Amino acid sequence: MKINIEGVNKSFGAKKAVDNVSMSIEEGTMHGLLGSNGAGKTTFMKVMAGIYRPEAGEVLYGGEAVFENTRVKSDVIFIQDVPYFFSSATLEKMAVFYKGLYANWSERRFHQLVGHFNLDPDQPLNALSKGMKRQASFILAMSARPKVMLLDEPFDGLDPIMRNQVKNIMMQDIANHNMTVIASSHNLREMEDLCDSVSIMHNGEILFNRDLNEIKGTHCKLQIAFKMLPDENFYKDIGAVHKNLRGRVATCIIKGDLTAVERKVTKYDPLMYDILPLTLEEIFTYEMGEKGYEISNIIVE
Numbered sequence: 001m002k003i004n005i006e007g008v009n010k011s012f013g014a015k016k017a018v019d020n021v022s023m024s025i026e027e028g029t030m031h032g033l034l035g036s037n038g039a040g041k042t043t044f045m046k047v048m049a050g051i052y053r054p055e056a057g058e059v060l061y062g063g064e065a066v067f068e069n070t071r072v073k074s075d076v077i078f079i080q081d082v083p084y085f086f087s088s089a090t091l092e093k094m095a096v097f098y099k100g101l102y103a104n105w106s107e108r109r110f111h112q113l114v115g116h117f118n119l120d121p122d123q124p125l126n127a128l129s130k131g132m133k134r135q136a137s138f139i140l141a142m143s144a145r146p147k148v149m150l151l152d153e154p155f156d157g158l159d160p161i162m163r164n165q166v167k168n169i170m171m172q173d174i175a176n177h178n179m180t181v182i183a184s185s186h187n188l189r190e191m192e193d194l195c196d197s198v199s200i201m202h203n204g205e206i207l208f209n210r211d212l213n214e215i216k217g218t219h220c221k222l223q224i225a226f227k228m229l230p231d232e233n234f235y236k237d238i239g240a241v242h243k244n245l246r247g248r249v250a251t252c253i254i255k256g257d258l259t260a261v262e263r264k265v266t267k268y269d270p271l272m273y274d275i276l277p278l279t280l281e282e283i284f285t286y287e288m289g290e291k292g293y294e295i296s297n298i299i300v301e
């Protein structure tokens with residue numbers, strides 16, 4: 001289900017937690033929403049889930065606004081950063097509750113996942129560890145077979161094996177059922193491996209929103225060692241948008257066709273060179289630097 005977010009604002013008193021955010025997310029893709037503590041991610045997710053009414057703008061799922069719309073909400077699941085369960089809830093009791101809320105609820109999948117994650121369906125959920133509560137939230141969410149999953153810090157508290165299992169099941173649902181996922185995170189590297197597109201939120205605003213396949217094909221990193229340092233024309237010639245010199249070794253970020261870059265580089269008779277793809281962190285470091293932001297102030301990892 002395609003998601004359109006149009007000019008959304010949400011404030012708490014004088015604090016603009018979400019400041020005029022617009023973006024769209026294609027059906028069957030995963031979007032990573034990155035940002036530091038207090039950037040506005042949870043508030044934005046709550047607006048997307050239809051929990052908060054924005055003061056301006058709207059969130060549309062397949063063209064329909066989510067706020068106070070039970071039909072749309074039955075296709076959208078929100079896993080909050082701190083799972084909440086009723087005081088006497090067990091997985092079995094929550095399953096009955098979810099079945100009533102979500103039209104696509106799959107009993108078969110629920111029992112498969114309970115077996116897979118090895119949780120006792122009759123154990124009180126509030127007596128579980130943080131990571132086990134997270135697992136329980138995923139079991140319930142994935143059994144509801146939602147068209148859209150909103151995940152606030154989804155993998156926090158899961159051990160590495162559980163992380164991989166949850167990711168694998170989620171990626172299968174994206175590939176096989178065209179599920180659309182938006183996940184907030186502090187972890188750039190984890191999102192880089194999973195997402196089709198990534199945005200960075202800072203002080204309630206979206207600073208960047210990029211398609212990862214597109215961006216990775218357009219930039220590369222050149223590391224090159226010279227016998228004699230070339231003049232500035234070299235950097236212009238190869239299309240370097242950023243350079244860092246250490247002795248006679250230069251590291252450049254280059255925007256452009258990679259084979260053309262290689263052809264030009266060899267003309268300068270380097271001692272050695274290497275052309276590497278850019279990591280997402282490098283792309284953002286460079287692009288945010290251009291806009292005057294220090295990425296280490298915005299994202300930790």
Ligand SMILES: Nc1ncnc2c1ncn2[C@@H]1O[C@H](COP(=O)(O)OP(=O)(O)OP(=O)(O)O)[C@@H](O)[C@H]1O
Binds near residue numbers: 012035039040041043
């Ligand atoms: N219920 C609330 N009442 C008042 N202010 C709030 C409320 N919820 C959030 N805020 C404020 O809105 C801003 C954004 O908070 P939010 O929780 O959305 O950030 P976040 O990006 O999710 O942060 P974190 O990574 O720490 O979870 C913060 O300044 C926060 O203090």
